Amino acid sequence: xxxxxxxxxxxxxxxxxxxxxxxxxxxxxxxxxxxxxxxxxxxxxxxxxxxxxxxxxxxxxxxxxxxxxxxxxxxxxxxxxxxxxxxxxxxxxxxxxxxxxxxxxxxxxxxxxxxxxxxxxxxxxxxxxxxxxxxxxxxxxxxxxxxxxxxxxxxxxxxxxxxxxxxxxxxxxxxxxxxxxxxxxxxx
Numbered sequence: 001x002x003x004x005x006x007x008x009x010x011x012x013x014x015x016x017x018x019x020x021x022x023x024x025x026x027x028x029x030x031x032x033x034x035x036x037x038x039x040x041x042x043x044x045x046x047x048x049x050x051x052x053x054x055x056x057x058x059x060x061x062x063x064x065x066x067x068x069x070x071x072x073x074x075x076x077x078x079x080x081x082x083x084x085x086x087x088x089x090x091x092x093x094x095x096x097x098x099x100x101x102x103x104x105x106x107x108x109x110x111x112x113x114x115x116x117x118x119x120x121x122x123x124x125x126x127x128x129x130x131x132x133x134x135x136x137x138x139x140x141x142x143x144x145x146x147x148x149x150x151x152x153x154x155x156x157x158x159x160x161x162x163x164x165x166x167x168x169x170x171x172x173x174x175x176x177x178x179x180x181x182x183x184x185x186x187x188x
Contacts, residue, residue, distance in 0.1 A: 004174060005058040005082050006031075007073070009091045009114045011066050020134040021147040024090035025061055027132065027163060031170060032059050045079065046072045057174060058082075066114040070121025077122060084126040088173065091115065094143065096133025098151070099158030101166050103173070103182045104129045128178065132162070 008028025016022045032039070035052035039061060042049045050059040058080075062072035077084065085105075091114060096102060106125050109115035119125050135155075137146035151159055169181040 001056075002058045002080055002082055003056045003086065004053075005060055005076065005080075005087045007060045007062070007069075007087060007089045009062065009066055009069055009089060012063050016148070018150050019148050020151065021066060021092050023092045023132045023134060023159070024130070027130075027166070028059065028061060028090050030163065031167065035059075045075050047076075053174065067117055069114040070117035070119070073118045074121040084122065084124045085128070088128045088130060089115070089118070090130045090132065092134045092147065093131040094134060094136045094147070096131055096135075098133050098135040098155050099162040100133035101162050101185045102131040102133075103178060103185060104131055105178065128173075130166070130173075 006028060008025035010016060010022035010025025011019075018026060029039075032050055032052075035057075036050045036059075039048035039050045039059070041063070045060070046062060046064050048061045048063060051057065052059065060072070060076065062069050064071055073087070076082065076087075091112060093102070093110070093112070095110065105128050107129070108125065109119055115125075115129075118127070134147070137143060165185065169184050172178075172181040172184075
């Protein structure tokens with residue numbers, strides 16, 4: 001029986017790899033290499049899955065588009081005994097500077113279409129969210145193109161530093177020590 005599910009949001013297909021919008025999925029895939037070799041297709045869930053921590057942690061990457069992520073999360077909740085507060089969602093966040101990471105429990109979608117779809121399809125926002133800063137292009141009309149661009153070499157350095165810092169608190173998150181992880185990640 002799963003005690004925790006970790007989900008990385010992103011779009012399917014190699015053309016979206018390493019884009020700002022796919023950072024949740026990309027981080028999840030990178031982290032997973034420490035725990036298991038590969039993800040397996042689970043067509044019924046519209047996802048790729050893996051397991052770790054003596055099969056107590058489920059790792060999940062939706063195979064549908066970001067804006068349809070709610071379908072997968074809804075199917076997950078119906079087919080397992082997991083409660084929404086035991087689901088951790090990694091996602092990009094325009095409102096955070098590149099390299100900033102925040103852990104948030106609950107809250108609104110903040111205009112993020114993947115989170116909006118999850119809220120609409122599951123009826124709850126009681127998830128733990130790993131918000132990964134991708135910066136904002138400045139103008140609202142530029143957001144759609146911005147999230148589908150790749151990071152510059154300078155930005156990649158900030159992202160790598162953030163990933164390293166996050167990796168150091170990952171065990172705390174898995175052990176439900178959210179407050180301690182927040183103190184480390186949210187301080188400069």
